Amino acid sequence: MKYASVIVDVPSMQTDRSFDYKIPEEWQGFLTPGMRVVVPFGPRKIQGFVVETKEHSDFKRLKSITECLDLTPCLTKELLQVGHWLTEKTLCFKISAFQAMLPAAMKAKYEKVLSLTQDEHLLNISDQLKPFFQKQSQVDFKEIEQVVSLKTIQKDIENGYVELIYKVKQKGNKKRIKMINLNVSFSELEDKMNNIPVNAKKQLEVLQYFKDNEVKTITLQDLLAATNVSDASVKALIAKEILSEKYQEVYRDPYQDREFKKTNALLLNHEQQQAIKPILSSIEENEHHVFLMYGVTGSGKTEVYLQSIEEVLKNGKEAIVLVPEISLTPQMVNRFKGRFGSKVAVLHSGLSTGEKYDEWRKIQRKEVQLVVGARSAIFAPFENLGMIIIDEEHESSYKQEENPRYHARDVAIYRARNHRCPVVLGSATPTLESFARAQKGVYKLLSLKERVNKRSMPAVDIVDMREELRNGNRSMFSTSLIEKLTERLEKGEQSVLFLNKRGYSSFVMCRDCGFVIQCPHCDISLTYHRFGQQLKCHYCGHEEHMPNVCPECQSEHIRFFGTGTQRVEEELVKVLPESRIIRMDVDTTGKKGAHEKLLTKFGNKEADILLGTQMIAKGLDFPDVTLVGVLTADTMLHLPDFRASEKTFQLLTQVSGRAGRHELPGEVIIQTYTPEHYSIQLASQYDYDAFYEQEMFLRKSHAYPPYYYLTLITISHPEITKVVAVTEKIVQYLNRNLSNTTKILGPVASPIPRIKDRYRYQCMVKYKRENNLHETLRKIIDHFQQEMSSDDLAITIDLSPNTMM
Numbered sequence: 001m002k003y004a005s006v007i008v009d010v011p012s013m014q015t016d017r018s019f020d021y022k023i024p025e026e027w028q029g030f031l032t033p034g035m036r037v038v039v040p041f042g043p044r045k046i047q048g049f050v051v052e053t054k055e056h057s058d059f060k061r062l063k064s065i066t067e068c069l070d071l072t073p074c075l076t077k078e079l080l081q082v083g084h085w086l087t088e089k090t091l092c093f094k095i096s097a098f099q100a101m102l103p104a105a106m107k108a109k110y111e112k113v114l115s116l117t118q119d120e121h122l123l124n125i126s127d128q129l130k131p132f133f134q135k136q137s138q139v140d141f142k143e144i145e146q147v148v149s150l151k152t153i154q155k156d157i158e159n160g161y162v163e164l165i166y167k168v169k170q171k172g173n174k175k176r177i178k179m180i181n182l183n184v185s186f187s188e189l190e191d192k193m194n195n196i197p198v199n200a201k202k203q204l205e206v207l208q209y210f211k212d213n214e215v216k217t218i219t220l221q222d223l224l225a226a227t228n229v230s231d232a233s234v235k236a237l238i239a240k241e242i243l244s245e246k247y248q249e250v251y252r253d254p255y256q257d258r259e260f261k262k263t264n265a266l267l268l269n270h271e272q273q274q275a276i277k278p279i280l281s282s283i284e285e286n287e288h289h290v291f292l293m294y295g296v297t298g299s300g301k302t303e304v305y306l307q308s309i310e311e312v313l314k315n316g317k318e319a320i321v322l323v324p325e326i327s328l329t330p331q332m333v334n335r336f337k338g339r340f341g342s343k344v345a346v347l348h349s350g351l352s353t354g355e356k357y358d359e360w361r362k363i364q365r366k367e368v369q370l371v372v373g374a375r376s377a378i379f380a381p382f383e384n385l386g387m388i389i390i391d392e393e394h395e396s397s398y399k400q401e402e403n404p405r406y407h408a409r410d411v412a413i414y415r416a417r418n419h420r421c422p423v424v425l426g427s428a429t430p431t432l433e434s435f436a437r438a439q440k441g442v443y444k445l446l447s448l449k450e451r452v453n454k455r456s457m458p459a460v461d462i463v464d465m466r467e468e469l470r471n472g473n474r475s476m477f478s479t480s481l482i483e484k485l486t487e488r489l490e491k492g493e494q495s496v497l498f499l500n501k502r503g504y505s506s507f508v509m510c511r512d513c514g515f516v517i518q519c520p521h522c523d524i525s526l527t528y529h530r531f532g533q534q535l536k537c538h539y540c541g542h543e544e545h546m547p548n549v550c551p552e553c554q555s556e557h558i559r560f561f562g563t564g565t566q567r568v569e570e571e572l573v574k575v576l577p578e579s580r581i582i583r584m585d586v587d588t589t590g591k592k593g594a595h596e597k598l599l600t601k602f603g604n605k606e607a608d609i610l611l612g613t614q615m616i617a618k619g620l621d622f623p624d625v626t627l628v629g630v631l632t633a634d635t636m637l638h639l640p641d642f643r644a645s646e647k648t649f650q651l652l653t654q655v656s657g658r659a660g661r662h663e664l665p666g667e668v669i670i671q672t673y674t675p676e677h678y679s680i681q682l683a684s685q686y687d688y689d690a691f692y693e694q695e696m697f698l699r700k701s702h703a704y705p706p707y708y709y710l711t712l713i714t715i716s717h718p719e720i721t722k723v724v725a726v727t728e729k730i731v732q733y734l735n736r737n738l739s740n741t742t743k744i745l746g747p748v749a750s751p752i753p754r755i756k757d758r759y760r761y762q763c764m765v766k767y768k769r770e771n772n773l774h775e776t777l778r779k780i781i782d783h784f785q786q787e788m789s790s791d792d793l794a795i796t797i798d799l800s801p802n803t804m805m
């Protein structure tokens with residue numbers, strides 16, 4: 001093939017198509033679609049993806065590809081196809097779609113260098129530049145920029161003495177280690193040693209080591225450590241050709257120092273057998289089906305996953321398991337590694353960029369057959385997929401909230417259809433969307449209604465906190481919660497306390513005038529951080545010091561409100577001084593591995609109470625936890641979000657599921673200010689079916705999903721008049737072009753009307769069927785393209801918004 005079509009790394013409307021390049025002769029026949037290349041683009045050199053190779057091009061005078069970055073395609077044929085589909089589905093740029101499918105380490109980074117156009121020009125360039133080019137013809141632009149004025153540089157560029165070049169920097173460095181090799185046989189070694197002068201003691205010591213230990217290859221690092229000699233002695237032996245060195249590539253394996261206890265398949269109970277049967281037959285028959293495995297917490301869904309995967313691997317195929325924010329549940333990793341050992345790659349946000357890259361390459365090289373990972377693991381470059389599992393399918397983290405705004409569930413189904421294999425969605429609290437599809441028979445419903453060994457679900461007690469207040473209890477713990485905690489302490493059992501942080505922050509308010517301190521750039525209150533007495537904005541990062549007096553009325557009665565985990569801990573220590581508490585929140589789990597350490601400690605019973613936020617709500621399976629307390633169940637209910645009730649129900653069910661999972665029975669206490677709310681009532685009765693009925697009824701009457709599809713368009717700009725004008729225009733255009741049955745809401749200010757000094761407006765499209773939607777939206781973006789690139793206007797379109805924020 002002589003020509004290649006390339007998608008270039010310039011995310012803009014004008015460049016959202018392929019460009020043709022000549023393939024230099026030496027790469028013809030080698031370069032294939034899915035490889036990354038460096039190509040000249042205008043004055044720059046940038047990265048791109050080859051999407052097609054061909055014998056002819058309609059264009060004349062084409063430039064040549066400059067560099068080839070891959071030896072094997074980093075995107076398989078199928079993933080290229082997924083990329084095109086993502087572009088359609090989410091209205092993102094092709095380049096964004098391709099990049100989203102690769103580990104961060106492989107995204108292009110550019111460095112600017114200033115380069116002499118000819119060596120002779122060293123005499124002509126300005127004096128300030130000269131010192132930089134004495135020894136080299138290219139200099140990092142950043143270095144020069146700090147010392148020499150841009151004007152001066154510009155002049156030399158205009159004169160043609162120097163030029164500015166963008167170089168693609170490769171981030172994904174493979175880790176290599178130096179191996180030292182013994183070049184002679186052990187019998188020859190004696191001879192060689194005799195020839196070495198006696199005073200070269202260190203060199204002799206090195207050779208003695210090889211002799212004593214009968215090794216022929218060892219890493220340089222280990223050799224130096226074992227013999228306590230310096231690098232120089234080894235070099236001397238290499239010069240004598242007794243030793244040689246070579247580099248060997250190694251993987252950074254975050255789990256290499258850990259042992260995983262091998263586990264075997266358990267004997268499935270009746271419900272599990274019923275559930276696994278259709279999955280296995282779909283695997284055998286090579287048929288694509290989507291299964292919704294609706295199983296109460298502790299019903300043994302994971303065991304069903306494990307045994308289905310076993311079947312897939314036995315057939316020589318591969319599987320993907322998505323787990324929400326997996327770094328947060330090391331227990332989960334253990335279960336997969338325990339069953340499948342080195343066949344598993346793990347991909348999650350807790351890994352370093354390098355570690356992720358290495359895990360990804362294990363997949364690419366077919367060294368593993370199973371990947372367990374968070375959202376983006378859905379793009380694992382397997383070519384022979386036999387199954388995709390999405391655990392906790394209701395988790396909102398499966399939706400990416402930046403471009404491309406995809407939902408991993410959609411990608412999973414698309415890929416599984418390509419590979420003609422099953423998708424299994426598992427949850428104790430399926431999304432209404434999925435459950436409705438199962439009701440209609442679009443998905444196949446598999447139910448696990450009982451806990452393993454018929455253990456009962458923990459009894460739930462709802463405590464009305466208003467009542468507590470009326471009875472004179474002003475603390476954040478109800479009387480009955482304290483009683484039950486004390487009981488657990490006496491019996492040596494463990495408790496989990498859950499603080500629902502979402503929608504709840506510690507804001508600062510003046511008790512005299514009611515003034516709330518807000519971010520000067522965003523319309524949202526600042527959050528109080530005890531450490532350093534700082535106030536922080538969670539949207540733009542603005543920080544300021546906590547004032548001593550109210551900026552509005554000078555009163556000294558300015559306090560923070562709201563309950564942080566730190567405060568809960570302090571209060572708890574006062575009430576239960578003898579208890580040992582582990583607190584898990586963003587502050588205590590910031591460091592790598594901290595999360596796992598804390599959980600291990602709790603598992604070893606080095607603490608009585610685990611106190612935490614969302615991060616302890618799911619996946620935990622500790623036998624001695626018999627009490628779960630939810631401190632404030634209703635904080636999420638009041639968010640401007642049509643899924644607020646559903647999320648509350650899911651969360652309460654998940655948290656309750658942490659108690660009494662093994663021999664000991666469990667109990668749950670839910671503290672709330674709105675005990676009558678149906679999502680709280682029904683969660684306490686574990687009545688998903690009733691919740692589903694009720695919530696579906698409300699969604700229907702308010703025209704929300706799953707009855708209607710949504711599209712959210714958000715417009716932002718530094719000037720409010722501009723935002724309003726553009727939003728109005730968009731609404732008018734939508735009204736003219738979409739069908740009559742479609743509802744268009746807006747323009748209205750977004751729930752957070754200003755972020756980072758930009759005003760935000762939105763409009764929402766609710767529709768049942770809308771064939772024109774994508775085309776209409778594309779036209780809108782097209783229309784405002786100019787203003788978006790020059791006038792700081794931003795329009796984001798989300799075709800399946802998770803929240804209204």
Ligand SMILES: Nc1ncnc2c1ncn2[C@@H]1O[C@H](COP(=O)(O)OP(=O)(O)OP(=O)(O)O)[C@@H](O)[C@H]1O
Nearest residue numbers: 266267268269297298299300301302303452619657
């Ligand atoms: N067939 C079985 N026989 C015996 N024990 C089992 C069986 N299946 C699962 N278990 C055990 O029951 C416990 C709960 O199972 P598991 O964690 O798989 O449930 P789950 O449905 O995934 O729970 P959750 O949704 O709450 O995370 C685990 O300790 C598991 O090892």
Ligand SMILES: [Zn+2]
Nearest residue numbers: 510513550553
């Ligand atoms: Zn005041």
Ligand SMILES: [Zn+2]
Nearest residue numbers: 519522537540
């Ligand atoms: Zn801010």
